[in-house]
Amino acid sequence: MFNKDSWKEIFDTIQKNKLRTFLSGFTVAMGILIFIILFGLGNGLQNSFGKFFTDDKVNTIRLYPSSTTIPYRGYKSQRRIKFTNSDLKDFKEKFNSKIEDIVVRNSFYNQIKYKEKSNNYSVRAVSPGHQEAELTIIMKGRYLNEGDIANKKTHVVIGRLVAEDLFKDEDPIGKYIFGSGHSWKVIGVFQDEGGDREERNLYVPYSTMQKIQKNNDEIDQMIVIYDKNMSYDESLILEKELESYIKKKKFISPEDNRGVYISNTGEGQENTRQFASVLNIIISFIGIGTLIAGIIGISNIMVFVVKERTKEIGIRKAIGASPKSIIAMILQESIFITIISGYSGLLTALLILNLIGDSLMEKYFISNPYIDTSDAVWATIILIFFGALAGYLPARKAARIKPIIALRDK
């Protein structure tokens, strides 16, 4: 029955039963529309969630020296532990195979001046690897490099907001600012996803700062960047190894919870991952739920449509329609309507998601809602399939009814 004439018959039927066509088409389109928008918004929520946790590099272990609380090997308690440049060298050599870099960060708080303007900012004396650990994005110029460290250059990289505060519209690159009794040449401007506070920082070479601070070689904080392919459990082992190595090297009691403080950002990542997977389950649940609701809606309307046509089916059978041709007619009609309306629902939904874009970010933490094309297409196919099935079952039943009984239907 798949010839041109039977299609003409179907278009004819569709045209002359506009309300019925509209109802079933609308149900399908709505089903798809709601599914894709909810699913897309869910993905958007996941997007922003991911963004919140990508400010800092995740595969890092931070080491902070502090004071001991237990006497050990002839040392009294309350001893302040210090990291030095030689420790840095030893750590790097010892853990060379498992880590990418160990980054130095010494923090200060200084008054910085440029011409008439001055302000207090946090200054971080760092090694070049700090850019990777903090995911600092260079807007202009460059970040600190090994040459700056080796030659103890008075170079500075300033935050976007520092540049705004001190330089207004002026280009800060190559200009000199004044702080800690020295002049610093601005070599770069950066931005940071971490927000305003992060963008009010200045970065200088740690070696330069150590020289200025009366030639000491102390390090406040080390950030170990480990291989990003390392699993969370492996990173925990590395953490333990680091801890016991440092405790041994610095004569800290293995029982002492203080002395050195170690924090693994992998832990945060593990929490994020778990939360994301819960979110994912919720979103899938919503998706499947709306899809099922859509299928039920379509099935309802199909059953109704066939019921409404019982008498017509009886008439057609009495004048010579075979059961097959009856089923084919109803199926072709329902598949045609579901494909057309399913497709338009799909396009409308994608358009709406596109229009939403990042506009819900501020209030609802939904950014860039999207749906995989394959997900969307599969959902449409599933709805069309069930729409057809929902049409087929009552159609088969109707086609089996004896025409004499169908004709009695009012």
Added chain:
Amino acid sequence: MIEIKKLNKSYRIGQNSLHVLKGIDLKINEGELVAIMGSSGSGKSTLLNIIGMLDNYDSGLYSLDNFPIKDLDETKAAKYRNQFLGFVFQSFNLINYKTALENIALPLYYQGVSRKERQGIALEYLDKVGLADWAEHLPSELSGGQKQRIAIARALASQPKVLLADEPTGALDSTTSEEVMSLIKKINKEGKTILVVTHEHDIANMCNRIVTLKDGVIMTDVKIK
């Protein structure tokens, strides 16, 4: 044309069996116009449904144009109905969203006749029942008599061997009834075999043979001059 021998039909109603047709013998020749009469429950509608292949029978013999009709599945029954029979119902049974012309053309669609050809044949029959000007009207825009004439045209369009009419005038007033009956008579005069089920004597008297059923058996079978 129609040959029926010892035809039996029972319906099962719960535990009991209702014997509706009790050994009917009936022979209808080509070109006859036969009225089947009887009160309700006499079995006349059941007989028509069996002849019309809308219902099965239990035992006996039924052949249409020397073609035995027995235990047909739905697909075959549909095919034979389409080829051999034309139906006219009391309640017209036109498809309400199709125009007069499209309704008449529908049996031809199931015969696989091309669209253009269907239109031509349908127009021809529309003209035959005197409603050529109403081709594009929907059934809801037609009177009862007009609807029945469209239904008759539809039944004729597939050029059936036999026309079966189940109370064709049951829903019409007497004037219109007469109009419809004279149309049926006219078609009969052109050679078509026609069976009319009715309970009205006036209508039966317009036919040339009256078969009266009572309690599932034929009581009388009279020819009218």
